[in-house]
Amino acid sequence: MSDRDDPVTIGRRVQQLRGERGLTQRQLAEPAYTPAYISTLEAGRVRPSEEALRHIAERLGVEYEELVTGRPARLATDLRLGLTGAQRTLAAGEAERAAEQYAALLAEAELHELADVEAAALLGLGECAIDTGELGAARTYFERSEQTLADAPLPARVPALRGRAVSHYLAGELRYAVYLLESALDELNRGGLHDPDALLLLYASIIGPYMDMGAHARAAQAAEFALALAPQSADPALVARMHRSVARTLLAEGRIAEADASLAKAAELYRSLQLRTELANCHWMRGYVCAQNGELERAEDELRLALKMLAEGRAALYGSQAAVELADVLHRRGKSGEAAELLRDTLSDLSPERGALHSAAAHRLLGIIAEDARDTETAEEHYVRALSLLERAGAAGDLADLCRLLGDLLRRTGRVEAALDAYRTGLGHRTAPGTTTLGPAPAQPPL
Structure with a gap:
């Protein structure tokens, strides 16, 4: 496992657990290993194989994961379950309650050094701060999330990077927001990292800054790219709830790996719910283009659709731009x-x-x-x-x-x-x- 502790730490943990259970090195070793091997392992002078650690974990009566990481076996899965719960709370428009949930998850993740959960909790706190208009706090959370994922591939860091760009954009720092988003798009496309979700998130997020800077042609192109990349999901919220319920059942049965996989699907669907906000911006952009071409009736339809999607996605601040554009079309009509x-x-x-x-x-x-x-x-x-x-x-x-x-x-x-x-x-x-x-x-x- 990539997050397994070093041999010295594992050795001390084995020695402590063996002592607590009153076992000798021979009793722990038999029948597959020798007392000398256990002595060497406890001294931290050998890196034990997975097979050896699974044998020792069984003899000690603990889960393999707890033995090699020092964390309770279900901790990571329980925290991921908490993350999907916080995502659902945020998607329902309860930003302050979601922030409390994310803060508790962050504290637990930091305590047990679970970097992926820590980054996700920080990202969630940033999204909550965006919703409540605390742009400085949002930027700090997104920056910390990026730093936590510093060694991860760019697609994994895109949600935090996009959040940072949005916080700068909403604060009126248009040029820097565009710089962040364009740099990420350039790196993804030139480097062959064609992750559809990452690209969709970036293209949809850059529409607003482009428009405010007068880069209308780039905004229109970004909208078309985003709509072409958009994933199809009939009812992501319903499917996400299903996966979360399945995960609870699997956890109760001790099927942790399967529960983790179900939670990963739920988390992905909750992320797609956030993408609906970005897709609404694409309909807003399409409405703008129609208005420029004099197709006012079609422009009104697209902009009303954008506003409806933004209202459903509790995105009042994003909706303000579409509302102004719709008002212009209504005035012209x-x-x-x-x-x-x-x-x-x-x-x-x-x-x-x-x-x-x-x-x-x-x-x-x-x-x-x-x-x-x-x-x-x-x-x-x-x-x-x-x-x-x-x-x-x-x-x-x-x-x-x-x-x-x-x-x-x-x-x-x-x-x-x-x-x-x-x-x-x-x-x-x-x-x-x-x-x-x-x-x-x-x-x-x-x-």
Whole structure:
């Protein structure tokens, strides 16, 4: 076993257990081994074979795993069962209770040095912190999860890396989020590590940052790649619950290896439930493309589907971007009242520290709707709020566009000097709306 303890530690453990049971070295050794072999083993001068350790474990009345690792035989499986329980709690939208479950599992995993469980618990804590808007804490948890898996292949580290990128993105650090996601995609595709789940997670996660940076073509391509990679599952939550129930039955019967395999399937399905949030972003992106092509009815359908999926996946923060896009489509279709109501609901779930770019987009569109209704005072108020949020986030292309809108409004209301100031501010950002200074696109997957 790869996690077996060193010969000296195993030797001391054998000696302690033998002493507790009142056995001599001869009694422990017979009939397959000699007392001299047991003496050498207890002194840590030989690396015992699996066959020898299984013989000794049987004579001592302990499980093989407990003898070679010092952990109770069912500990790792019980902890994995706890992980699927915490995943289910989080998937049900109970982030705070899930965080308590993950914290308890993390403490137990650290105590017994179970690195894979430790990394999974840290990842879960990061996801909980994202849900509750604690972006700094989320980033720390994801970083710790990555560090715990430092020696693992990249696909195993992708969920933590993606979590770190999302926490930077939601904090308004767009360029760094894109850098993290593109670097991982490039390494996976160039290195031949074509893990579908890892690629799907990365492609779906990069859509939002691309859009906010004005890289619309890359966002559309990422969405199509993600949808092509999407796994098919009729009802992953139901299947996951089934596997978890089966695991409990197998554990009760002492069939630990089979229970572990069932739990692994359950955990994979719970991860796919989280992927539904990412797939919803792909439908949002498809809706955006339809809107750009003037297919407003189809765009509305795609965006409503995205919002429904995001609501089911308790992803309110992610849903804000799709909501703003849907509001724009509704406005263009003559449903301005519905659009304004949707935007106000969206703003009630956001704050300058949590979703600044989405808040700015909502205020910008509310300003346009107010202008159309000839309410210039309200329009100006929304534009100014959006401007403040965008300056804080450093979204240059959007700033230039907003300064133009504000300048046009001020000019139409006779405030020429103020309008000129707004235009100068927009020109000072240099980047034109819809452009980006990103480098070469990452390598593509072999679809």
